[in-house]
Amino acid sequence: MDKATRAQVKEHNRRLVMRAIYQQIADSRASLAKATGLTKPTIGTIMNDLIDAGYVTEIGYGKTQRRGGKRPMLVKFMPKARQIMGISIAQDEIVGGIAYLDGEVVARHQISIPDDGDVMTLLIQTVNALYVQHDAPLLAMVIGVSGIVNQDKGIVTHSDELDWHNIPLAEEMRTHFDLPCYVSNNTELVTRLHATSAEAHQSQMVTVRVEHSLEIGSTFGDDVYQHGASISNLGLSDRDLSLSYLHWHHVQDAMQAIIDTTPDGVLADYGATYFALRHALHVNDKTVEPLVDNLSACLAYLYRWIIGLMRPSEIILVGTITDLGDDLLSRVTNYLQATSPDIDLSQITFTLDSTPYLSMKGAIIYGIQTEVGIL
Amino acid sequence: MKRIGIVTTEQYKPFQMQIIEGIQAVTGQECELVIDSLGEDPTMRKDFSLDTRLLDGLIVIADVLADDTILSLHAEGIPMTLVSHLLDDARIPSVIQNNIDGMTQLMNYMIADCQRRNLVFIQGNLAQGDSRERLSLFQAGMMRHDLSPDDALYIEGNGDPVIAGNAILELLDSDTSFDGIVASDYLMGCAVLDILRFYNVRIPRDVSVMAFGDGTEAIELGLTVVGVNLIDLGQRSARQLLGQIDGIRFSGVTWLNTELIVRDSS
Numbered sequence: 304m305d306k307a308t309r310a311q312v313k314e315h316n317r318r319l320v321m322r323a324i325y326q327q328i329a330d331s332r333a334s335l336a337k338a339t340g341l342t343k344p345t346i347g348t349i350m351n352d353l354i355d356a357g358y359v360t361e362i363g364y365g366k367t368q369r370r371g372g373k374r375p376m377l378v379k380f381m382p383k384a385r386q387i388m389g390i391s392i393a394q395d396e397i398v399g400g401i402a403y404l405d406g407e408v409v410a411r412h413q414i415s416i417p418d419d420g421d422v423m424t425l426l427i428q429t430v431n432a433l434y435v436q437h438d439a440p441l442l443a444m445v446i447g448v449s450g451i452v453n454q455d456k457g458i459v460t461h462s463d464e465l466d467w468h469n470i471p472l473a474e475e476m477r478t479h480f481d482l483p484c485y486v487s488n489n490t491e492l493v494t495r496l497h498a499t500s501a502e503a504h505q506s507q508m509v510t511v512r513v514e515h516s517l518e519i520g521s522t523f524g525d526d527v528y529q530h531g532a533s534i535s536n537l538g539l540s541d542r543d544l545s546l547s548y549l550h551w552h553h554v555q556d557a558m559q560a561i562i563d564t565t566p567d568g569v570l571a572d573y574g575a576t577y578f579a580l581r582h583a584l585h586v587n588d589k590t591v592e593p594l595v596d597n598l599s600a601c602l603a604y605l606y607r608w609i610i611g612l613m614r615p616s617e618i619i620l621v622g623t624i625t626d627l628g629d630d631l632l633s634r635v636t637n638y639l640q641a642t643s644p645d646i647d648l649s650q651i652t653f654t655l656d657s658t659p660y661l662s663m664k665g666a667i668i669y670g671i672q673t674e675v676g677i678l
Numbered sequence: 679m680k681r682i683g684i685v686t687t688e689q690y691k692p693f694q695m696q697i698i699e700g701i702q703a704v705t706g707q708e709c710e711l712v713i714d715s716l717g718e719d720p721t722m723r724k725d726f727s728l729d730t731r732l733l734d735g736l737i738v739i740a741d742v743l744a745d746d747t748i749l750s751l752h753a754e755g756i757p758m759t760l761v762s763h764l765l766d767d768a769r770i771p772s773v774i775q776n777n778i779d780g781m782t783q784l785m786n787y788m789i790a791d792c793q794r795r796n797l798v799f800i801q802g803n804l805a806q807g808d809s810r811e812r813l814s815l816f817q818a819g820m821m822r823h824d825l826s827p828d829d830a831l832y833i834e835g836n837g838d839p840v841i842a843g844n845a846i847l848e849l850l851d852s853d854t855s856f857d858g859i860v861a862s863d864y865l866m867g868c869a870v871l872d873i874l875r876f877y878n879v880r881i882p883r884d885v886s887v888m889a890f891g892d893g894t895e896a897i898e899l900g901l902t903v904v905g906v907n908l909i910d911l912g913q914r915s916a917r918q919l920l921g922q923i924d925g926i927r928f929s930g931v932t933w934l935n936t937e938l939i940v941r942d943s944s
Contacts, residue, residue, distance in 0.1 A: 431927060435917050436914055578817075582821040
């Protein structure tokens with residue numbers, strides 16, 4: 304066995320032990336040996352390392368085992384031992400957060416990207432702002448972008464939103480900050496976040512993210528499939544539309560047109576936002592119907608492709624479009640039912656997640672999984 | 679030793695005291711803090727009097743200085759951090775409570791958990807960005823729950839507990855029906871809660887009262903709030919400033935999490 308492999312085995316065992324403690328599967332050296340299948344001396348060595356590094360602490364003696372013998376020394380995972388930085392770059396803003404190893408975000412930093420703004424400079428400023436805020440040693444940073452990312456090499460291959468091509472982002476940030484850096488696709492990070500929830504483990508899940516571009520992420524077994532890219536160019540032949548109709552700037556333009564033609568309407572009162580659009584539907588303002596109908600048709604078209612190709616058990620919609628609420632999902636499923644009677648919709652769960660900053664939170668989860676092997 | 683200036687309105691008010699305590703916890707013995715408290719005398723507000731040439735950095739708490747003054751101080755090149763205050767272009771770093779999360783928590787609790795539908799919103803000083811944002815988040819919260827924001831009652835509190843209290847007295851006199859009150863800040867919420875109790879309105883049975891922000895007054899009156907840890911707010915602002923003094927460049931806003939604290943008023 305060569306040295307590299309030995310190191311890998313050691314790291315694997317360390318993660319096994321850490322995960323067992325974190326998930327409260329075992330809480331003493333003896334129960335860890337039983338739960339992981341590792342020998343007691345190996346457990347002893349790993350535990351000494353983990354305690355020295357501050358990841359684990361001894362919290363006192365437990366009860367005597369039924370067979371007698373010494374009372375076990377109980378151990379506990381210390382989530383505040385380290386912090387992770389997660390950052391998501393969108394077309395108009397950069398949002399970053401620092402979190403402890405339980406994923407709890409303690410501070411979030413946000414910088415708007417002006418039209419003529421240099422994204423790389425603003426990204427460095429975001430990291431700087433978070434860097435001065437850390438409360439515990441930082442383990443790594445994870446950066447999410449929209450577009451195609453070579454996650455293994457940390458290269459942004461292509462991002463329309465940022466106009467980036469072949470940017471070795473991980474390397475640049477590592478050089479700048481002397482901190483491990485990982486790069487991933489924003490939507491895949493959201494999928495990763497969803498996949499860590501308890502209910503998600505039995506699910507074949509697809510995340511659809513609608514913002515300035517349109518992307519999907521999906522689970523693949525226990526992992527997240529890497530295929531992030533904009534799919535906006537798919538066309539709807541019957542409506543002379545493409546899925547880029549869902550892009551926020553198109554929707555915003557359409558809302559502005561309604562405001563211009565109906566100055567006494569709901570949108571004119573509350574502005575061009577999805578919440579205002581929802582309210583307009585709620586009060587039966589007919590001027591917004593065609594817009595919402597087109598949005599629903601576009602989404603239904605996309606969902607039909609996803610269902611046909613991927614057979615998911617759950618499709619989760621994310622992005623500000625979710626401010627339209629469950630009414631949007633009802634319209635989408637009605638379209639699906641009308642246009643694709645062969646699809647058994649009862650086998651698929653359709654949900655939306657309007658939690659803010661999902662990509663940033665996903666970046667933090669990815670960092671914890673990659674660096675520590677838990678979650 | 680670094681010299682750090684702190685500009686505030688009333689340094690012995692609970693809000694300011696806790697922030698300054700947080701700043702002190704980070705700066706410790708390494709820094710000398712020079713506090714310029716402009717509003718100690720309510721009859722005559724002082725002008726800003728710190729000589730910035732003698733300071734290494736400046737922390738500005740809340741809305742004590744006009745935006746123009748802040749921008750001209752920043753133009754002099756002094757490292758600055760704003761606490762609980764936001765400039766539109768965010769060139770100067772700031773640390774602030776998270777309005778979006780906070781108002782969303784508050785509205786979800788008021789409407790979904792407490793089942794209140796006829797809401798009154800007591801507005802802050804709409805000249806301030808923070809107050810305008812809370813107003814639009816209140817409206818968004820109504821829409822999220824498919825309630826019409828037009829049906830809500832908007833009362834001008836102007837960030838002043840006395841004005842808010844008078845406005846709620848007028849509302850009580852008018853026999854207008856309402857079952858929930860959201861105040862843009864906790865001091866206005868306290869004033870309103872006090873008056874409602876004085877007039878024997880059953881709280882929370884008849885009316886639930888909630889507010890943004892937290893302080894000793896809210897604790898004493900049992901007001902339900904979304905609050906931010908003010909000591910943490912102070913600590914993070916001090917870290918931001920020390921980072922800038924050490925030459926680390928950044929702009930933008932650091933947002934701190936809010937927590938829903940349910941008390942007797944809901």
